[in-house]
Amino acid sequence: MTNVQLGAPNFRIVSTNVSGEASSRALFGVSYGLGMAATQFALIPLDDERTLYKAAISALWTRFETENGVAEGRKLALVNVRYDSESINTFFYTKVTTVVVADVVEFE
Template sequence: MKKYLSVIAILALVLLEGCTNSGAFVATNRTSVNLQENNFTIVAANMSGEAESEYILGLSYSYGMMANTIAIARIQGSEMLYADALQNLWDRYEEEHGSIEGANLALANVRYDADIINALVYTKVKVMVRADIIEFD
């Protein structure tokens, strides 16, 4: 009986030990920009960025604009998926259009998507961000 209790206690500790990631990128922006005036140009349409993480002994799921993971350990990638995906979007923009330093740029029509693979002992989360980049005159 003590042997079974020890095994259950060890399993409980292993299951409670681990990492979790709620990749919500919920931001409130109080800046109001009126795009009805002709004071901007769309400099890049449909730019995208992505980031991914891989975990063992876990489960990932997506709900709305949030991707969540509960796992024992992360084996690759970052826990900051949304920030990394946005950074990747800006890096791709700079590769194609030059530096963003000093430019009056903003993201418009921002869309988020998640691709998730759940296997028995492995889970992978990929977050994608897609947006139009506008430049104000």
Template sequence: MKYSILGFAVLSAFFISGCTTSGAFLSANQTIVHLERANYTITATNVSGSAEAGYVLGFSYSTGFTTNTFAAGRVEGTGMLYQEALENLWINYEKDSGTINGKRLALANVRYDTDILNLLIYTKVMITVRADIIEFTD
């Protein structure tokens, strides 16, 4: 009886103090740009940015646009995977194409890829965002 109460307390503490994360670049307010006129150029294709995080005593899964993790605690990364991946995408673009300041740029054909490693005591999630970048000319 003593062990079952202790086991219940440990299990309860695991679920109450655990770590959960979920995220995506989904927006309720979207701006739609129609690329009908020749007022833009494609400045880069297939630019990507990635971010990753590692967790203990948990598991992760992906359902397309979202990736979810349930774990006892994070041991790597910040957990802001989509934000970091987009920031890294722009950093990678600037390495090849120069600064983005003063340019009228937009992302087109945005794609999300997820790589998940689930082990018994460790789970690791990596998000990659890929996009083509267009610049408006007038």
């Protein structure tokens, strides 16, 4: 269990608007985003990725570490997390993309 106390300025904003993205493509199917979920039903998947939100968060942390150093061992938290999904559907081809954007704070 984690207890965060924001009664004093015990944190600093390390990075803002860090984003991560993940996509899945397929043939003969349909993709759609509904709320937080992005879903794809298709006969022939072209990518192995099925957990788009998890992959987008992983890409977000990779981008963060590229710009700000290693995250492991630091007291970091994602705040102001926003997500979006986009889908492209044609007669033969479908693609769904999930994007996660967040600010990163570090606690003392």
